[in-house]
Amino acid sequence: MKKVTTGFIGRHLLLISFLLFTAYPLLWMTLTALRSEGDAQQRPLGLPAQWTIDNLREVFASGNFLQAWQNSLLLCSVAVLLAIATAALAAFAFAQFRFRGSNVLFLLFLLGMMIPVHVTLIPLNQLLGADALNLKGGLGALIGPYAGFALPVSILILRRAFEAIPQELLDAGALDGCSQWQSFWHIGLPLARPALSTVLIFNFLTMWNEYAFALTLLGPGCQTVPLAITEFKGEHDLRITSVCAALLLVLIPLILVYLFAQKQIIRGLTAGSIK
């Protein structure tokens, strides 16, 4: 047993005070969602005078968010799958083939991590607009930019995973007459599964939260979750309790997923950034 020293207590006090900083805004939001509007205006702190779930029911009934959830899920799934499929192929080539210009090409992909997405907003707006691809306004407009910007990190992580595959395995496959495609499909992909899940989580959450592209390229009537949140806040700005109820409804599923897959999510998000 560890002895409980003053240092031990002090450490926990510091940690708890930072926990308050992190948790209080979320707690405040939850409590506000569960009180009446007049109560929220008069006593913003403390527990509700009268607990109520009317706000939640009201937001839920309005149905704005259901559509946005569907849109976001569909969009992010398609874009993540596209990004992972193309990135895995390219990463396998970078890891296993020696060809002229491979380093230059790889660096070109890495460069993408440094490109602020806002540099591409104006040209993409033109490219996807009515004069060219005519995808602007719908979910289809976001798939390309999301997948394209997900490539650099994904290729970097997956290349490292493919490089870690023991050479003997691939040689054995080659001796048995595996084509490059077969060794990618039957040896490479199964062995890179941890890296694939990292890439999946990292990209999914990044796209899920993405705001600038969605704001520019989506039209009215077609929203992702972040856009729906901002719009709802804009329309109900003076009803704090309604907006907090909406936020709570958006966050509950996320927090639930986080509770169950906490380890994988933390690993996915940090590994995605460390590269």
Place this chain on the structure above:
Amino acid sequence: MNISSQSIRQGRFRFSDVCLFLAPAMLLYAVFVLTPVGKSIQNSFLYWSSPLLEPEFCGLRNFRELFGDPVFWLALRNNFFLLLGSLLVQLPIALGIALLLHYPTWGQTFFRAAFFTPMIIPTAAIAALWQYLYEPQNGACTALIRLFRADFTYAWLATPGTSLLWIFVTICWQYIGFHTVLFMAGLSTIPEELYEAARLDGASELQICRRIILPCLKPTLAVSATLSVIGSLKYFDLVYLMGGGLPETSREVLATYVYRLAFDENQGRYGYGSAVAVLLFLLALLIVIPLQLRKPDRN
């Protein structure tokens, strides 16, 4: 063995395979990332007299205008404020928390998961929530201070000069847990024997921290710093979202300025906006490339 395996692979290697594997990613990347960047550079030399008309070539006019534009300099200054803030405030706090959690702690996993939570919340939701916390009349921040000073009222986000500071507090709220987790991962790679040896030699905790932990943590620190630098240069979300729609230039950063020039208020200043965007990109390259180039010799 090695030589023969090489030859097997070389023998089986066909150029068409390379194309097959690389083409989809190349296509996607070229259409949606590289071409737009090139187009942006081209746009920065053009002038649109109206968003609907054909642009005309105007040479360096956009860039010349840029250097005399006070909003551009203000935005640049604000970006550097965020950059310094994240390096000098965010990272040290995150490091401190990671060190606290590195010692035997009750509920270490719980604290780690709790501190990380803001990272999974959409930034749009964070912005909405914190705008209410900063509400001048009955937001939680105001109400907390009113517990001590009854007549306190303060327009947190609408006071020029300080509004960016409060947005920065929110940015810290979002990202400190993330950097904490990065640092914890770095700390866990330091072998236990190093501490034991140091303790046997009678080193104090402070000495262990300075002589063992910090040097071993250098690679992680470099990663965190690089991420913070890139992140604060291209920062957009909270600054734009917490603006409340007001054309408030005092907290403008480069990315929000690009957006506002091109898309807000029907300005449609594509050429000028592109010039700002190109400078933003060059700045990112200029700062990040030296940081990235230093990495290989460290490994």
